Amino acid sequence: MGYCPNTPDDIRDMLAAIGAASVEELFAPIPAELRAKSFDLPPGMSELELMRLMREKAASCGADVTPFIGGGIYDHFIPAAVDHLASRAEFYTAYTPYQPECAQGTLQALYEYQTTICRLTGLEASNASLYDGGTAVAEAALMSLRITDRHKVILDGSVNPLHREIVTGYLHGLSAQAVDVAPDGCVSDLARLMASIDDETAAVIVQSPNFFGSVQDFRELAQKAHDHEALLIVSCYPIAMGLVASPGEMGADIAVGEGQSLGNHLSFGGPYFGFIATRKRFIRNLPGRIVGETIDHQGRRGFVLTLQAREQHIKRHKATSNICSNQSLCALRGLIFCASLGMKGFEDLARLNYDKAQYAKSVLGAVRGVDLLNCGATFNEFTLALPKDAAEVVQRLLDKGIAAGVPLGQYYPGMERALVVTVTEKRTKDEIDRLAALLEEVLWS
């Protein structure tokens, strides 16, 4: 049942070698009064019954809804090669590459992944991945505290609200302060962000494109931060990097983001991966695993976990982070996804997202009573102002099989009529037109 292969004969021989009369005798070190008071689980089942049960559950998982929702997680096309290669058991049944000679597969892949992240973000040093986008933003905030030895970060209100909650939680225990700066409509209030930076500021955290879909120029903000020896942290959406200026180009010191859109399935919330990249001079302040290039005694190139003196298994409570596992397999998927598309394909994919979203903007913006909120330039998400409560509209459209967008009221009080709509390359013109028609119907019939 437990996939235990030993036969009664094996067990008898093993007990004889140990010098024990029974398996139960091996549990003698556990005092009787500490024994389990209950272990009330049902009996097991066969593979066939299990899959019957699991398929039943999977039948009700919202997979038939057409998603125009994002909120940090995006429904993108995944080339078949990603699933096939990441299903190689040599990758997925290995562990953290502590013994590099028999883990060059994982190590080289992570090195290639780090290179990919550096190139996407326009920065110089990446780690081997973090848990997810939200914790990546939080880790970047902690990293800025370490680098600057300051205790305040400025958090732009147009950063994903789920991520802001995580950052606030992480900072709370360390008696560090997160100063929220409310957005101006659906763009970052750059003037107020800049005015908030002072000599106590460790970092300013912004997002590109932001939660409303807007893309902004952060160069001046970066300059202002640097004038005060503070850092600029940009959380970015990796698919947008095919088209939009990278955090590095914008002057960011740390780039982070949610890596899901790079070849990872939606899977009801995970596993995904977070990424983080920085300037080379800050490399020792990175959290988590880092793979570095080196050679063996014969001069052959190889890869190892490096700069481990930052990490918990050596530094314990003085480590840069408590992270032990990263999200290796998800990062591998991200790498294979990027390599499948290649330089041109990646740009074309970003372009396609942009074109489709622009088309959707024009069609949805033309629905009676619906306006586009002024978000300036956008990538594949934008915000609509509806004539009715957006949550109600979304609920009615869900009944028709469309997830029309993320209503903003639950995250931004006062924006109850605003709706963020996402259009990836997977949404067809027909689906977009159908959304527009159904939106009109729900609003006016």
Next chain:
Amino acid sequence: MELIFEKSVSGRTGVRVPLSDVPNAAPLPDELRRREPVRLPEVAELDLVRHYTNLSRRNFSVDTNFYPLGSCTMKYNTKVTENAGALFASCHPMVALLPGGDKLVQGPLSIVYELERQLAEITGMEEVTTQPLAGAHGEMTGIMVIAAYHKARGDEKRKYVIVPDSSHGTNPASAAMAGYEIVTVPTAPYGDMDLDLFRQAMNEEVAAVMLTCPNTLGLFNPHIAEICAIAHEGGALTYYDGANLNAILGKVRPGDVGFDVIHVNLHKTFGTPHGGGGPGSGPIGVRGDLVRFLPTPRVVRREDGSYAVEDHPEGIGRVSDFFGNFAIMARAYAYITMLGREGLVEVSEQAVLNANYIMARLKEEYDLPFDQTCMHECVFSASRQVQNGVHAIDVAKYLIDRGFHPPTVYFPLNVKEAIMIEPTETESKQTMDAFIEVMLEAARLAKEDPERLHEAPVTTPVGRLDETRAARMQQVCCE
């Protein structure tokens, strides 16, 4: 092997991007546009497939090699649970957070709920949250819950967390991330945290004590109930690092013993793959009066049997975006459901039997610092081999040449030249016998031909790598 970037040929394309069915849009304003395309490799799909297939062959893995990496529970990951986890690939988590969305995702919500109930029963805790994304993330979440508990009582003076010196490095690191200072208590000659020194370390400024049981020596600490009592008497809470839960399924429940918070590693005990270093999953369980501090949101079961997502306003907030690493959780749920009560008990019994068998067979040739019945893993020391100039690392590298993934070496830190072996329940006597033979061979070579061990590994694509050079060069991506 070349990097994928080194195989790039300008103009070569791999997968085709979908064709556009909408008009081309006006470009982004200049200042927002990327200057240069992202320098990704330009390779054909076959180049790509061959590259990563061949890279994978440079790995040892559970499916190809015995992998007795102590403390990591590298058991066989069943294929059916892989299939089960993949069923939810197209399920967008945001649907659950939309108004009225929960009724569309009853399947996955029921898995979150039922898995939390299963883990609560297995650990003896009142409730569980699956939100933490890894064991260390669970530790941090658990300590944040403990901090919230003290704060809610107006008890703000507690600023220390106690850990034994044999603890996983993540314990003190997680507590530090939650804002605590660390007090380390040494191990007594009997192999557990020194009880007297612990008593001395306890005071009204201690927020929590974190313990791993069985401890990192693979030994069951018979004093855990006493430790809990001492901690509670001093107003501190007790944290159980469930990394070694594979030893005690159905035998001991930390909640029954008096632990207040526990994390479990689904990728260790509950059969989900380790992924080359993640994704893991680190749910935490808590006792009744700590439930209100669990992170938001919670999946609840309504009276009509349907499931809903609820905010948890008194909780510590959000520690990850949604409900945790769901596809990993679905695998663990499938594993627990498939094995059932008897199957899980058998897991621990066979894991403990296997570890004791290896211990019995190797203790003539390798020093065993704590010679007593072990649980799911045993810790040797290469100190006898050191007399011939052979270290734990040399034994490890020789094992690679003979087709075995090495045990964990140099951990726990309180054993010199530690060799920590965890066979798990899914290995047969025959596999272990082959491993034992090679370990004995290494011990013999240490005496007769230590050079052989120093030169190992010689069968791998690269020999021992220059780690100092890597740290000095800091070459972490290619130009």
